[in-house]
Amino acid sequence: MAFARSFQCTQCGAAVSLDAPGTTHRNHCPRCLWSRHLDRNTPGDRKATCSAGMEPIAVTVRGKGSWVLVHRCLSCGRLRLNRTAGDDNPLLLLRLAALPLTMPPFPVQRLQDDG
Numbered sequence: 001m002a003f004a005r006s007f008q009c010t011q012c013g014a015a016v017s018l019d020a021p022g023t024t025h026r027n028h029c030p031r032c033l034w035s036r037h038l039d040r041n042t043p044g045d046r047k048a049t050c051s052a053g054m055e056p057i058a059v060t061v062r063g064k065g066s067w068v069l070v071h072r073c074l075s076c077g078r079l080r081l082n083r084t085a086g087d088d089n090p091l092l093l094l095r096l097a098a099l100p101l102t103m104p105p106f107p108v109q110r111l112q113d114d115g
Ligand SMILES: [Zn+2]
Pocket: 009, 010, 011, 012, 013, 014, 029, 030, 031, 032, 033, 034
């Protein structure tokens, strides 16, 4: 089965190998970082009935320098944490990480003046 270890990204159409560097289970596209709502409880169980696209909305850090993607399901709103893989698009990851800094909910200029 040549395709047993890969899937096609529903968001960008990339053919994605399930074998990812730095993680045991690939659950998102390394090119656009989108995922799909397929797992219900544990990564890889494929028990969710939703199967809608999951948008990468943020990056957080777990432990010492492990980046974790926060995915939100477009259909049911479920949030999931997924470790990044070694070949994830670094530019998109940095954009996600920097996004809150580009639109702070308070006036940054005033903070600098007070400091
Ligand atoms: Zn993709």
